[in-house]
Amino acid sequence: MQQKIIGYHLDEEQHWVAELGCGHFQHVRHNPPWTVRLWVTTIEGRQQQLGMILNCKKCDVAAPPDSVD
Numbered sequence: 001m002q003q004k005i006i007g008y009h010l011d012e013e014q015h016w017v018a019e020l021g022c023g024h025f026q027h028v029r030h031n032p033p034w035t036v037r038l039w040v041t042t043i044e045g046r047q048q049q050l051g052m053i054l055n056c057k058k059c060d061v062a063a064p065p066d067s068v069d
Helices: 042-046
Strands: 002-010 016-020 025-027 053-055
Touching: none
Parallel strands: none
Antiparallel strands: 002 016, 002 053, 016 025
16 A cells, blocks of 8 residues: 655664654665665655655555554
8 A cells, every 4th residue: 555654763773764654664775786765865865755655565464553662
């Protein structure tokens, strides 16, 4: 299911995680050559991507919302 990015936080390993409008979280790593998301590396890049649509696989299986511990 398609969901908008509404915010970000760092996980325990200091990787960026997108917070989606549905309440689920999804890692948004810049890990070339497999995943190229240079925008993740700067605050300006992350702010520009607020509202960007990501495919939420957790919604597809009706998983409960995530929470920051």
